[in-house]
Amino acid sequence: MSMKMVILGLLLERNMHPYEIKLVMKERAMDQMMKLQMGSLYYAVDKLAGEGHIEAVEVIHSSDRPDKTIYRITDKGKTVFEQLVLQQVKKNDLIFHPFYTTLAFSRHIDQSKVEKLLEERIRETEHQVNYAYQVYEEHIAIVPRSVLHAMYGRYEHSLTELNWLKRLYEDVSARKLNDIGKPLDL
Numbered sequence: 001m002s003m004k005m006v007i008l009g010l011l012l013e014r015n016m017h018p019y020e021i022k023l024v025m026k027e028r029a030m031d032q033m034m035k036l037q038m039g040s041l042y043y044a045v046d047k048l049a050g051e052g053h054i055e056a057v058e059v060i061h062s063s064d065r066p067d068k069t070i071y072r073i074t075d076k077g078k079t080v081f082e083q084l085v086l087q088q089v090k091k092n093d094l095i096f097h098p099f100y101t102t103l104a105f106s107r108h109i110d111q112s113k114v115e116k117l118l119e120e121r122i123r124e125t126e127h128q129v130n131y132a133y134q135v136y137e138e139h140i141a142i143v144p145r146s147v148l149h150a151m152y153g154r155y156e157h158s159l160t161e162l163n164w165l166k167r168l169y170e171d172v173s174a175r176k177l178n179d180i181g182k183p184l185d186l
Contacts, residue, residue: 003036004044005081005085007021008073011054015072016070022041048077054077055074103168136151136152136155
């Protein structure tokens with residue numbers, strides 16, 4: 001997903017300076033929905049401004065801090081934003097979970113080690129599930145439904161991951177990873 005799309009989308013909501021954009025991204029847990037490299041935020045803002053997709057509307061001067069440039073999206077930026085959104089909606093990428101391939105071969109190592117790591121991973125995923133739901137709940141009254149769908153989608157994906165890990169953990173604990181001809185207990 002494009003950092004440019006995120007910046008333009010947030011500027012459609014209101015005029016902001018880059019640090020404020022960064023705060024909104026963190027507040028909405030966008031780092032849980034996509035890979036965000038905050039260092040590229042400022043680069044993308046400069047590039048968008050240079051291309052005429054956003055423009056400075058105000059510079060706030062302060063004696064004890066660097067100047068803050070507040071930006072707004074331009075008509076040209078709105079057109080590019082629409083193109084970026086439609087490209088992403090159209091995209092149907094496969095999900096390559098790094099654990100899937102590892103799992104296929106995990107039966108060849110000490111199952112107690114796999115079991116221990118799965119316990120830790122389940123705890124971490126439970127935290128992600130709770131966090132994703134909390135973010136959703138906290139934003140119900142303050143963001144549009146489109147954002148709520150994204151937040152709730154993150155929650156549902158985390159919950160699915162948790163259920164899958166728990167089912168896997170049961171098989172590892174019962175030392176069933178080498179079994180053949182038996183369906184999963186769904």
